[in-house]
Amino acid sequence: MSIDNVLAPQPNVAELTRAASLAADAFAKSNPKSEAAHLEALSVMPGGNTRSVLFYPPFPLTIARGEGKRLWDVDGHAYTDFLAEYTTAMYGHSHPVIRAAIVEALDNGLNLTGHNTLEVPLARLMQERFGSVESLRFTNSGTESNLMAIAASLIFTGRKKVIAFKGGYHGGVLTFGSGNSAVNVPHDFIVAPYNNLQSIEAIFAAHADDIAAVIVEPMQVAGGCIVGEPEFLEGLRDLTQRHGALLIFDEVVTSRLSGGGRQALLGIRPDLTTFGKYIGGGMSFGAFGGRQDVMSQFDPRLPGATPHAGTFNNNVLSMAAGYAGLSRLYTPGAAAALNEKGERLRARLNGLCRERNVAMQFTGIGSLMNLHAGLQPIHSVDDLGDAETPLKDLFFLHMIERGCYVARRGFIVLTLAHEEGDLQRLEEAVASFVDRYEPLLHA
Template identity: 50%
Template sequence: MSAAIDDRRNSLDLPGAVEAARTAYAAKRPLSAALHEQALEVLGGGNTRSVIAYSPFPTSMTRGEDCRLWDLDGHEYLDLCGEYTAGLFGHSEPRIHAVLHDVLRRGINFASVGPGEERLARLLCGRFPSLERVRFTNSGTEANLMALTAARALTGRPKVMAFRGGYHGGVLTFPFAGSSPAALPLPFVMADYNDAAGAAAAAREHGAELAAIIVEPMLGSGGCIPAEPAFLAALRAVADETGALLIFDEVMTSRHAAGGMQARLGITPDMTTLGKYIAGGMSFGAFGGRADVMAQFGGKLAHAGTFNNNVLSMNAGVVAMGEIFTAEAAEALYRRGEALCARLNGLAEAAGVPLGFTGIGSMLTVHFRRPAPGRPYASTPGEEQLRELFFFDMLEAGIYLARRGMVALSLPVGEAELDRFAAAVAGFIEHRAELLRAGGVGG
């Protein structure tokens, strides 16, 4: 066998390439490996957050500055994970640091209302068209649970429509195929994302029992697949027809305009849930909407939570949303992300490989198929291996992103950082072209 033929066969060994990438990754991170072994002795699975776990072990990050991270073994990375959209302000925004230090000097746990709570609520109600009243939680998961509680209580109906491939928190997870054992056993009506006719038909079928329709204006963990405006408009119409409440989960997508995707699209839900970045990196969630819906919490509905209005989140949120993430900043970030996505897709198209990015604004996800998907899908084994390879190749290039291939830009990410990422993607396409053609779909 000639060396050329042997090299050709090796270049098409996708599982072998993934294993080689894992081996190279592990060899450079002995301290992270050792920490993982220690963690396995006291933490179930060796960690306490499934999304950041991967084989052979996750990199342990120890320091961050602006849009950079450093791991336990001393490697520096460009942070394009952006804490899964929660890290919008980067790691060292001085105005957020200043307010947190000031709050800490004045005390932490007061067991009372405070002025920061009212100021943040007023800011959010002024920005998001659907928010007449709002309440705070510790996470987007809690926000969605409370929004569904409010909808079921107001309507007196039990059922909730959700969409395959959607994610509304750790206990509200709806895989495209199958089901999640962690999902709450609520009476869900499942429909297909971006299938307006199918969703409307299902809503009408269950209309007398349907309390809410909950939807992400763009799937987050489901692959940064945008909702078609006509799909969301159809959900608005069928919610009005059946008397169900339309809930937009804008935990992630609220960053795409000053008033979120509801403002950008001109489609106003009955309720909105928020989270992630709004408290400047502190734990945060919020749910709100029509005044009559939210008035239930002054009467028949209780809503507890020791840290709902904690002073760190409330005061950091006032600075984050009142001073830093202005309408102008939101629009500029949106445009940077749109330009990046177009640039990356241009690289793949020029190379003729099955790779592309979907998303809106500052959120995008890589897919190893052409054309780009408009709905959730079941990945092939080859696509899963390419996603793994892309993740490790980006780490090798000093770029940290989500294991599932999602990128979330933070405000400190500038043109130089975008150039660096584009160059890394171009290098991946060039170096892995044969593997892409062998393991990808279409193209």
């Protein structure tokens, strides 16, 4: 953390922690059926959990159903969904267009054991939307997409090292929140600070002939919607081109930020791009693609072709829902409108924080934003202070109480299902949080 950031105003950690503990007690009393569901889950899963991000103390809510922009938990509480399955539920829950596409796919046969008529239309649409994608292949998740993009880079370049960034998340076995995780695949990663081009220049100076790829999110989403600075991302493009390495843009989430992803907003053409989340229409989905010469190594007609297997890579549900959503619902115009709406909302929330002189802020781009403690500039996870966790715990529990379903880490997602009244409800809930806890939020 820089000296300026150390000196920046921060909320009171001890008071926030006490308030969050009291809020957790109230949460537990209000959700007895979720608590019972958690206790039952403990008997069959470690910690009652099969997906780490969904756990939070004292116990996570169990969601019974969703419809449109709404969720209901097993205790009967209703929420406006501002998390949207961590950006996957772009169209809300069970949108009629998506439902119709899935039903038609089911009627025509669920497992076809061959190429199907749905693959090429979706691939063609993605190729048209994302200009750097000359050719692509489907996977089952963003994690798989990033694994395959890295493998493609290693094989294509004949090199072994991969630069990733602290705070980055590229999947369950490619996570760099505080460095190289113990669960990561055993590639030779060099973990560098985000938004620090000088450090990357030094790494290339020392290892240029060994670096196969740089993998980067144009905005670190799981890290807290930390925006990649244009000069930094442009510098990565220049360095990789100069040294014969490949630049991988992980747009699993940020592809939603315009009709052509953040790369289109920046005018940067990566060598490979990875996709996932909403593009599958709510189904399990991933894809990776880019330069024709890199992707041609997967052409099974060629001797020594790089293999890429996966029973469900082209499953009909993901292909059908993905094409229906991308062609009929999340058009480039819809993407622009949604992200403009998000820009306005985040500006209003930050305006509220400044007006009330509280040490909190919302970072992000367009339809994605994240709460943070303090008023310091945030260029990387190293700029986050000690008040982050208690502030986010308290904020999450307050928002749940007010009927707004957000992430425990302060992550907020807008979707096509949200109307202006929903955004006003969210804004009012944030204002009520400031009203309730204002004495704790000053430095």
